[in-house]
Amino acid sequence: MITTQHLTKRFGRVEAVRDVSLDVREGDRYGLLGPNGSGKSTLVRMLLGLVYATSGSISVLGEPVPRHVGRVLPDIGAVIEEPAAYPHLSGRANLRLLDAAGPHGSRRTRRRRVDEALEQVGLAGIDRRPVRAYSLGMRQRLGLAAALVRRPRLLILDEPTNGLDPRGIRDIRDLLTGLNAAGVTVFMSSHLLPEVSALCTRIGVLDSGRLVLQDQLASLQEPTGRVLVSTDDPERAVATLDGLVERRDGTDLVVRSADPAALNARLVAAGVPVRSLLVQRRSLEEIVLEVTGAGSDQFGVPGEQS
Amino acid sequence: MIAVELFKLVRRLRTWVSIALICALPLVVAIFIAVTHIAPAPGSGSAFLSAVLNEGQLYPAAALALVLPVFLPVAVAVVAGDSIAGESSAGTLRYLLARPVGRTRLLVAKLVAVISFAVLAVVAVTVTSYATGVLILGPSRAAAVGTSPGISGSIAPGAGGAPTAGLQSGASITSLSGAPLTFLELIERVLGAMAFITVSMLGVAAIALFLSTVTDSAIGAAMGSLAALVISEILVTLNAASAVQPYLPTRYWLAWIDFFRQPIFWRDIQHGFEIQAVYVVVFLAAAWANFATRDITT
Numbered sequence: 001m002i003t004t005q006h007l008t009k010r011f012g013r014v015e016a017v018r019d020v021s022l023d024v025r026e027g028d029r030y031g032l033l034g035p036n037g038s039g040k041s042t043l044v045r046m047l048l049g050l051v052y053a054t055s056g057s058i059s060v061l062g063e064p065v066p067r068h069v070g071r072v073l074p075d076i077g078a079v080i081e082e083p084a085a086y087p088h089l090s091g092r093a094n095l096r097l098l099d100a101a102g103p104h105g106s107r108r109t110r111r112r113r114v115d116e117a118l119e120q121v122g123l124a125g126i127d128r129r130p131v132r133a134y135s136l137g138m139r140q141r142l143g144l145a146a147a148l149v150r151r152p153r154l155l156i157l158d159e160p161t162n163g164l165d166p167r168g169i170r171d172i173r174d175l176l177t178g179l180n181a182a183g184v185t186v187f188m189s190s191h192l193l194p195e196v197s198a199l200c201t202r203i204g205v206l207d208s209g210r211l212v213l214q215d216q217l218a219s220l221q222e223p224t225g226r227v228l229v230s231t232d233d234p235e236r237a238v239a240t241l242d243g244l245v246e247r248r249d250g251t252d253l254v255v256r257s258a259d260p261a262a263l264n265a266r267l268v269a270a271g272v273p274v275r276s277l278l279v280q281r282r283s284l285e286e287i288v289l290e291v292t293g294a295g296s297d298q299f300g301v302p303g304e305q306s
Numbered sequence: 307m308i309a310v311e312l313f314k315l316v317r318r319l320r321t322w323v324s325i326a327l328i329c330a331l332p333l334v335v336a337i338f339i340a341v342t343h344i345a346p347a348p349g350s351g352s353a354f355l356s357a358v359l360n361e362g363q364l365y366p367a368a369a370l371a372l373v374l375p376v377f378l379p380v381a382v383a384v385v386a387g388d389s390i391a392g393e394s395s396a397g398t399l400r401y402l403l404a405r406p407v408g409r410t411r412l413l414v415a416k417l418v419a420v421i422s423f424a425v426l427a428v429v430a431v432t433v434t435s436y437a438t439g440v441l442i443l444g445p446s447r448a449a450a451v452g453t454s455p456g457i458s459g460s461i462a463p464g465a466g467g468a469p470t471a472g473l474q475s476g477a478s479i480t481s482l483s484g485a486p487l488t489f490l491e492l493i494e495r496v497l498g499a500m501a502f503i504t505v506s507m508l509g510v511a512a513i514a515l516f517l518s519t520v521t522d523s524a525i526g527a528a529m530g531s532l533a534a535l536v537i538s539e540i541l542v543t544l545n546a547a548s549a550v551q552p553y554l555p556t557r558y559w560l561a562w563i564d565f566f567r568q569p570i571f572w573r574d575i576q577h578g579f580e581i582q583a584v585y586v587v588v589f590l591a592a593a594w595a596n597f598a599t600r601d602i603t604t
Contacts, residue, residue, distance in 0.1 A: 011601075042603075048404045050602040073406035080404065084397030089317065101310045102405035146401065 001026050001154055001185045002047060007056035009042050016042040018209040019056070024187050024202075029180050031200030031217075032189040033288055039209040040189040041081055044158045047187075048078055061154060074104035077152035079160050083143025087132035091123060091142045094131060099149050117145040122171055136163035144172065148179075155179070157188040161195055173199050197284040207292040220287050226280040227260045229253045232273050240270040254280070307411050311419040315385075324381040325427050329434040331377055332369030336435070340442045353563055358443050363489075365439025366432045366496050367566060370503055373431055374559060378424070379535055380528075382507045385423045386514035387528030389416035390597065394522045394604045409598050417515060417590065424507040428500050485568035495565045502562040502575060509555035509585035510535055516593040522604055552577070555585050 002024035009017040017039040024030045034040050045051040047060055049069030058065040061072040085094040095114045099105035105113075118124050121141040131139065140163050147155060155176070161169045176199060180186050190196050196203060203220070205213040213220075230252050231237050237253060238245050241263075247254040257263040260279050267274050315321055339345050339359060348356040353371035357364050390413075393399035402412060481487050487495065514531035521527055538554040541547040551557050558578030564571040 011603075045400075045602065048400075049406070050400055050403055052599070052601060070406050070408060073404060076404075078401075078404045080400050082397060084401055086314070086396075086398060088319070097310055097313065098401060098405055101307055101402055101407050 001028070001061060002030075002187060003059045004043075004047075005057045007043070007046065007058060008054050009039075009046060009051060010054045015209050017046070017053075017206075020206070020209070020211045021056075022204050022211055022214055024185065026185055027180070027183070028202050029176070029186045029200045030188070031196035031203045032187070032206060033193065033196055033203055033284075034189075034191065034206030035292065036191055038206040038292075040191075040206055041158055043206070044078075044080065044156060044189055047156060048073065048076070048080065050080070074102070074150065075153045077147030077150070077155045079143045079147050079157045081158050082162065083139045083146070085131040085139065085142060085146075088130050090128045091126050091131055091134065091138075091145075092118070092128075094142065095146055095149055098146055104150055113149050113151070114145075117148040118142075120148055120175060121145045137165060137168050140164055141168070141172075144175075152184065154185045155187065157186070159190055160188055161190070161192065169195060193284045193288060203284070205288055205291055212291045213287070217284070221281045221284075223258075224280045224282060225256060225258050227255045227257045227263055228276075228278040228280050229255050229263070229267070229274060230276040231267070232275060236270065237267060237272045240267060240272060251275075307407055307415040308418050311415040312422060315419045315423060321385070321423065321426075324384065325430050328373050328377045328381055328427050329430050332365070332372050332431065332435045333438050335369075335372060336365065336438045336442050353560070354566075358439060362439035362441075362443035363436070363492065365443055366435045367499060369431050369435030369438070370428070370499060370562070373427075374503060374506070374562075375539070378427060378431075378503070378507060379510050380532060381427060382420065382424050382511050383514045383528045383531045383535075384524075386416075386420045386511040387518050387526075387531060388524040389420060389515055390518040391522050391524040391527050392518075394602070395524065397604065399604065400602050403602060410594060413515070413519075413590070413594055413597060417511070420511045420515065421504070421508065424504045424511065428504050432496065432500055481566055481568035482563065483567045483569075487566075487568065495570070498565040498570070498575075499562040502565065502578060505579055505582050506556075506559050506562070509582045509589075512586045512589035512593070513555075516589040516596070519593045519597040519600065553581065553584075555581065557581060 002022070004023075005021050007017055007020045008015065020039075020043060022032075032040055032043070042051055046053050046058060047065065049066035052066060060069075061075055063069075063072045065072065085091070086097070089097065092114060095117065096110055099110050099114065100107070115124070118126065121144045123138065123141050123145060126138075131142065134142065140161070144157075144160060147157070157176075160176075161172055164172065173195070176186050176188075186199075188196070188200070197217070200217055202216050203214070204211055226246065229237065232251060234248060234251050234253060238248065241253075241255055244256045245253050246256055255263060260277055264274060264277055335355070336358070339355070343359065345359045346352070346356045350356070352368065354364055354368035355371070358368050390399065393402065403409065407415075510531050513534050514527055517527035517530045518524065521530075535556060538556040542551055542554055542557055558574050558581060561574035561578045564573075564575050
């Protein structure tokens with residue numbers, strides 16, 4: 001659905017995106033992670049034809065971008081950083097106006113499509129109040145609704161849950177999961193790890209403009225060969241397991257073992273009361289921190305335009 | 307897209323406030339003249355103003371002369387300067403372009419909206435000032451009859467449209483050349499002047515539109531184009547700058563007065579149309595070249 005090859009963007013002397021080759025496949029829920037200033041937004045803007053690449057190539061929905069970006073954009077719904085709307089108009093008027101501005105927005109079905117999109121994002125009840133009076137969360141939902149009005153095949157969402165409360169975040173996650181199940185490919189960028197972890201099937205990690213990691217989330221989170229054991233009798237457990245315990249923290253043990261069932265049987269046989277037993281997997285946080293350096297908002301690292 | 311831009315124009319409060327202000331200026335002037343019965347002496351003051359006490363129907367021409375130098379260009383510059391820069395700083399530009407709206411299409415639609423605004427403003431001034439002239443300054447008593455010789459004293463045809471044209475007070479509407487104008491002719495001439503003044507605004511509109519693609523500050527774009535106008539208006543009056551004067555955007559701004567001569571004196575009017583066309587072509591091309599290749603990072 002999206003392929004970039006050796007994509008580079010320089011703003012003056014700053015390289016915002018360096019040699020990025022990523023691919024997003026049909027049906028993916030792809031999460032592009034990276035600290036602030038790592039080039040996520042620049043990358044997203046290049047995919048949409050807003051920013052022109054210095055070198056490299058982009059293909060979206062099978063068409064070269066930016067050359068034929070006008071052909072593919074009608075099939076794409078996008079949220080690009082903060083949502084934006086004409087503040088003196090109502091949310092509905094904004095969606096209708098944007099729909100009327102471009103192609104593939106049939107006038108006949110406009111009212112219905114706009115109402116459906118508003119319902120999808122939980123704004124079915126909005127009245128004629130101007131957007132000026134909306135809360136940040138409502139604006140974010142409206143921005144997502146604008147992306148959904150033409151029932152896109154591909155959603156490109158830059159920080160789509162900024163400014164949402166926990167309930168809003170879950171609503172959007174459920175919505176995106178549902179759309180994805182119905183065949184919509186989702187590409188989102190975020191610096192919020194839990195959000196990506198909960199939603200995405202595949203991740204890419206940007207660090208200082210480079211794509212330092214891209215893989216299925218499930219294979220990145222393969223078991224580490226360690227099991228976390230919690231017991232009321234840690235001494236006996238340590239004695240039983242003899243040498244397999246890597247770390248002990250009160251009643252919690254980190255045990256080297258590839259077979260949790262066998263480990264459990266051994267502990268039970270030795271009379272160790274096991275309270276819980278958990279196969280250790282790396283968290284997304286560990287994965288990301290391992291491959292990234294310091295963020296550009298930290299002192300001493302040259303900043304980049306995001 | 308053009309319909310969308312026009313919708314945005316008419317749904318903005320600013321549009322109507324600025325048009326109301328433009329219309330208010332001639333109204334205020336008319337009230338002062340009507341109350342005091344002191345009109346500028348023929349040949350002094352703003353064009354046509356000396357005649358309006360007797361010829362209320364001429365007030366649209368006087369009103370256009372009042373709003374032309376400052377009010378109208380300021381309003382047009384604000385609207386044109388806001389066109390791209392305003393969308394950019396509000397963040398709506400990226401959503402329009404991702405909708406997708408082609409960049410060239412967007413520029414054209416913005417230009418059409420700006421022209422529509424100028425037309426709207428000129429029509430509003432003409433209509434309200436006609437009403438003002440007839441109601442406050444009194445209806446013309448005998449349009450199209452009688453002649454008064456020697457009217458064009460202060461204006462020699464082709465003198466560059468000195469802003470001091472006046473009609474000699476008399477009982478009939480007369481052209482600046484002294485020959486009488488029928489009411490139908492007067493309407494024709496006013497329509498011609500309206501068209502010319504609207505076109506005169508296109509140069510500043512094109513400059514502001516270009517600047518609007520360069521900066522994200524709507525006010526900066528508007529101010530920049532107004533600065534260009536001020537420079538032009540100063541150079542037009544400067545003898546030392548006579549070499550560049552034919553190419554200045556405001557050089558033929560006052561040529562619309564020539565519509566009120568009998569017969570119409572076309573030379574400067576034609577030059578005026580031409581110079582505006584040149585400014586529009588040059589600055590639209592520059593705006594397009596800049597905008598079509600620009601990274602949208604706001």
